[in-house]
Amino acid sequence: MAPHAAAEPIDTGAGSETEQSGGSNDNGIYATARVTYSGSVAPNGASGNVTSADVNWVPPPCWYAPYLGAKDFKKKMSQDIERQLKTPGIGSTAGSALTELKRHYEAGYGWADNPGYEDYNVDKDGEGMFWAGVENPNEPDVLKRSSCNDLPFWVDNGEAPPPQYEEAISPEILAALAYQHMQLPDTEVSLAPEQTTKVNLPTWAWLDKAVFDEVQATAAINVPGLNLEATTTARPVSLTLEPGTDDAVTYPASGECLINDDGSIGEPYARGKANRTPPCGIKYLRSSGNSTYNLQATITWDMSWTGTGGAGGDLPDGTFGNGQAVTVQEIQSVNR
Known part of the structure; x- marks a missing residue:
C-alpha cells in the first residue's frame, strides 16, 4: 500500500543537467522530491559510462524522499483507500488491511518504530512532509527497485528521518547517484x-x-526543509x-x-x-x-x-x- 514515486527521467533540454521526478500537483507541491544532476552527466537521466572496479558495488536501487505535505497526502491517500474499499469482490484480507491502513493515518493506530497519525497530521501541514519510497529508474532488477516499500512516514522540516530508514536520501546516496550518471570523456590514446x-x-x-x-558530477535534492547535494x-x-x-x-x-x-x-x-x-x-x-x-x-x-x-x-x-x-x-x- 505504500505509494511509490516513479522517478521517470525528464529531458530538461540542458544536456549537462537532468532531473528525475514524479512531477508536481496543481499547487506546486512536489509529488516527490526531484533529484537533479549537473556537470558531466549522461543526458535525459540515463546511466553514465563509468564501470565500477568493485564488482560488488552497486548504486542505490531505491531510496526514501519527501513525498507530499499533510493536506495533499490526506487527499490522495484517503481517496485511494476509499476507492479500493469499494472495489467489487475485494477479499476480507485485503479489506482488513485497508481498514488498518485507514486507522493508521486517521486514528493514530501505530506500532513499534512507526507511530500512527491523527487525521494525517493535517494540523502540522507546512511543518514537514510525508516521505515515501522512490524507485531508481536505472535499476534493472524490479525486486530491488521496489524494495523501499515501507509505509509513508512523517518527517519534520529540518529533522533527520527516523534511523530505521537507512535508505533515506542523504549526501552519500546522492554521491552514489552522481557516480551512476557520470559521463567520462571519450579519450583516444x-x-x-x-x-x-x-x-x-x-x-x-x-x-x-x-x-x-x-571530471565532476553533482546530484542534488531541494524541497522545503531539505536541501542536500553531493559532488562526485x-x-x-x-x-x-x-x-x-x-x-x-x-x-x-x-x-x-x-x-x-x-x-x-x-x-x-x-x-x-x-x-x-x-x-x-x-x-x-x-x-x-x-x-x-x-x-x-x-x-x-x-x-x-x-x-x-x-x-x-x-x-x-x-x-x-x-x-x-x-x-x-x-x-x-x-x-x-
Missing part, C-alpha cells in the same frame, strides 16, 4: 606509429594532460593497454601505465627515440593480416565525493575504455 605499425616495432602510447583531467569527482590515475591479441607484449609488462607527475601518461614519440623502449606502449609479434587488432585503452579513475555538511569520502575506482583499430604489417625482406 595517441599512438606512434599511428593506426598502422610493424611486427616487432614498439608502438608508443601516451595521453597529454590537456585532454586528461578530472573522478581523477585519472592510470591507463591499461590490452593489445587485442596474445601475440604481443606491453610496456610496462603489466600493461598499466601510471600517471606522470605533470598529469600526463606515457611519453610522446619523437625522432631519436626509435631504439628506446617506450615507457607506455605495445609491441605486436604477429601481423594482423587483412584485419586489425582491437586495442583496448582503459583509463582507471580515482573516485571521491563531498557533500552537504562537510560529508565526504571515497568511492570505488571507476573505469572506462575505448577501442582503437590497429593494423600490424609484417616487413618483407629478401636475402641474396
Whole structure:
C-alpha cells in the first residue's frame, strides 16, 4: 500500500543537467522530491559510462524522499483507500488491511518504530512532509527497485528521518547517484606509429594532460526543509593497454601505465627515440593480416565525493575504455 514515486527521467533540454521526478500537483507541491544532476552527466537521466572496479558495488536501487505535505497526502491517500474499499469482490484480507491502513493515518493506530497519525497530521501541514519510497529508474532488477516499500512516514522540516530508514536520501546516496550518471570523456590514446605499425616495432602510447583531467558530477535534492547535494569527482590515475591479441607484449609488462607527475601518461614519440623502449606502449609479434587488432585503452579513475555538511569520502575506482583499430604489417625482406 505504500505509494511509490516513479522517478521517470525528464529531458530538461540542458544536456549537462537532468532531473528525475514524479512531477508536481496543481499547487506546486512536489509529488516527490526531484533529484537533479549537473556537470558531466549522461543526458535525459540515463546511466553514465563509468564501470565500477568493485564488482560488488552497486548504486542505490531505491531510496526514501519527501513525498507530499499533510493536506495533499490526506487527499490522495484517503481517496485511494476509499476507492479500493469499494472495489467489487475485494477479499476480507485485503479489506482488513485497508481498514488498518485507514486507522493508521486517521486514528493514530501505530506500532513499534512507526507511530500512527491523527487525521494525517493535517494540523502540522507546512511543518514537514510525508516521505515515501522512490524507485531508481536505472535499476534493472524490479525486486530491488521496489524494495523501499515501507509505509509513508512523517518527517519534520529540518529533522533527520527516523534511523530505521537507512535508505533515506542523504549526501552519500546522492554521491552514489552522481557516480551512476557520470559521463567520462571519450579519450583516444595517441599512438606512434599511428593506426598502422610493424611486427616487432614498439608502438608508443601516451595521453597529454590537456585532454586528461578530472571530471565532476553533482546530484542534488531541494524541497522545503531539505536541501542536500553531493559532488562526485573522478581523477585519472592510470591507463591499461590490452593489445587485442596474445601475440604481443606491453610496456610496462603489466600493461598499466601510471600517471606522470605533470598529469600526463606515457611519453610522446619523437625522432631519436626509435631504439628506446617506450615507457607506455605495445609491441605486436604477429601481423594482423587483412584485419586489425582491437586495442583496448582503459583509463582507471580515482573516485571521491563531498557533500552537504562537510560529508565526504571515497568511492570505488571507476573505469572506462575505448577501442582503437590497429593494423600490424609484417616487413618483407629478401636475402641474396
